[in-house]
Amino acid sequence: MTEIKKIRILIADDHSLIRVGVASVVSMQEDMELVGEADDGHGAVDEYRRLRPDVALIDLQMPRMSGLEAIIRIRQEFPTSRLIVLTTYAGDVQALQALKAGAAGYLLKSTLRHELLNVIRGVHEGGFHVPPEIANDIGMNAVREMLTDRELEVLLAVSRGLPNKGVARELGITEETVKAHVKSIFAKLGVADRTEAVTVAARRGIIDLTPGSGPKL
Structure with a gap:
């Protein structure tokens, strides 16, 4: 019987309940395994460098170094990294910043139970994910100038x-x-x-x- 190659996942979030929740969901999947955790941006970069996961879930708001800065640093060092923003914030400007920095997905914590696994699998396979309501806001506001x-x-x-x-x-x-x-x-x-x-x-x-x-x- 062919052994299933598991998607190796890193999660970086300063809320332990989120990390525990993700770990619980991932542990029940035959094709996934959680290989590491971090509770701030510096830890996210260090753990990514050490573990080289297939997919990393990174919170935007973290102490010491923001998730956005962590994404920028990881992408600079590992251009092919597959990173998913994990956040409570639905702002289209933050989403656009994260996507420009190299994130392949933007996942709202409020939708974790419904979308987490599909988004991880899709991003691992080379896809992108932005919630429809945020994508719509990005499109609607793209024609407007940013504030000086x-x-x-x-x-x-x-x-x-x-x-x-x-x-x-x-x-x-x-x-x-x-x-x-x-x-x-x-x-x-x-x-x-x-x-x-x-x-x-x-x-x-x-x-x-x-x-x-x-x-x-």
């Missing part, structure tokens, strides 16, 4: 509740210039007010509203 560095600064200041005068003071520009940037931001994001701008930008992954975080572009 200054617009990102303005948007981040706005997200902290600063009025135009406060934004102008913080960035060392005039209030009229701030108004012009805000108008441009509204047009690019397709929104009508400041609250909606911040909400849409956070959902798409353009800005990160977690404490101590900056723009994601």
